[in-house]
Amino acid sequence: MATKTALLLGGSGLVGQFCLRSLLEDDHYGKVILLTRRALPATDPKAKQMIIDFTKISDLPLDTVDDVFCALGTTIRKAGSQEAFRNIDLELPMAAASRSLEFGARKFILVSSVDANPKSRNFYLRTKGELEEKLCSLPFAAIHIFRPSFLVGAREGPRLGELLGMGLARLLQFTLIGRLRRYRPIQAAHVGRAMVAAAESPRQGRIVYEYDEIRRLAGS
Numbered sequence: 001m002a003t004k005t006a007l008l009l010g011g012s013g014l015v016g017q018f019c020l021r022s023l024l025e026d027d028h029y030g031k032v033i034l035l036t037r038r039a040l041p042a043t044d045p046k047a048k049q050m051i052i053d054f055t056k057i058s059d060l061p062l063d064t065v066d067d068v069f070c071a072l073g074t075t076i077r078k079a080g081s082q083e084a085f086r087n088i089d090l091e092l093p094m095a096a097a098s099r100s101l102e103f104g105a106r107k108f109i110l111v112s113s114v115d116a117n118p119k120s121r122n123f124y125l126r127t128k129g130e131l132e133e134k135l136c137s138l139p140f141a142a143i144h145i146f147r148p149s150f151l152v153g154a155r156e157g158p159r160l161g162e163l164l165g166m167g168l169a170r171l172l173q174f175t176l177i178g179r180l181r182r183y184r185p186i187q188a189a190h191v192g193r194a195m196v197a198a199a200e201s202p203r204q205g206r207i208v209y210e211y212d213e214i215r216r217l218a219g220s
Contacts, residue, residue, distance in 0.1 A: 005031045005064055006199075007105070009096055010071035012040055014153050015111050018192025019069050020047075026196055033063070035096065057095040062103040067199045068096065071111045071192070075124075082123055090131045097138055106141040109195045114149040114182050114210065136206050144198040145208045146191055153188035182210040190218035 006023050010016035011034045023032045024044045034040060034049045035057070042049065052060060070093045079085040097108055116128035135143055194209065194217035201207070209217065 004029050004066040005033065006067050006069060007033045007035065007062070007065045007096070007100055008069045008071070009035050009093065010073065010111075011036060011042070012038075013071050013073060014151055014188045015073075015148075015191045015195075016069075016071035018153075018189045019071055019195050020192075022193045022196040023069070028200065031063070033065070035060070054092050057092060058099055060096075060099055062099065065100045065103045065105045067107045067109065068100045068105050069109045069195055069199075070096065071195075073111065085124075086127055090127050090134070093131055094134055097135055097140075101138060101140070107144065107199055108135060108138075108140045108142075109144040109146070109199055110135065111146050111148070111191060111195070114147045116147060142201070142204045143206050144195070144201070145206065146195060146198075146214060147182070147208060147210050148186050148191050148214060149183045149211065150185040151188045151191065152185050181212060184211050186211055186214060190215055194218040 006029050008016065008020055008023065011020040020032065020034070020042065023029055024042070024046055030046065032047050034042060034047060035052055035054075036049060037051065037054065039049060039051060050060070072088060072093055074085060074088045076082055076085045079088055093110070100108075110132070112132055113125060113128045115125050116132055117125055118129035118133045120126040120129055132145055191214055194214045197217045197219075198207070198209065
């Protein structure tokens with residue numbers, strides 16, 4: 001019986017669109033709340049779109065929420081500055097996390113990045129690591145963190161650096177063995193599907209998924 005409500009951020013993105021598809025197909029969820037800046041082509045009666053000003057997310061009126069799925073993400077180039085990047089990739093997810101707790105959320109499922117580390121010298125990876133660290137300070141029963149490497153899928157506005165990096169990673173992927181397997185490219189569809197599967201896990205606390213764990217969860 002569909003009894004749970006999911007809250008999804010980033011439903012129009014590469015991973016988010018597959019996460020949304022999996023949520024709408026999952027019988028455990030009776031409602032999927034989409035926080036978005038623009039209307040999405042989601043016609044399923046389970047989908048409830050909330051077109052919002054993300055700067056006011058802390059005042060967002062929500063229904064009861066069970067699980068939060070966050071696939072928000074950008075690049076510094078697209079955001080325009082490091083400050084704007086931090087706002088999208090760190091501050092907005094944290095605001096949504098805090099607000100969702102007020103409405104009963106128990107689980108937070110996040111798309112982060114391979115090598116995310118709050119002490120990294122790389123700004124991108126440091127920001128991702130800081131978000132992970134801050135989320136883990138909140139009283140969720142479980143925080144599921146996905147750390148994919150290069151994401152494979154049709155992008156809106158391809159990123160040259162990512163295309164070059166992904167091409168190289170594909171050529172070298174079979175040399176990436178042992179601990180290096182986590183750097184293998186992975187289908188965005190697998191990540192989105194695995195996020196929904198993770199929400200069904202009874203495990204509590206902080207759980208991190210990299211390449212092999214993501215593929216197992218996705219059933220690929």
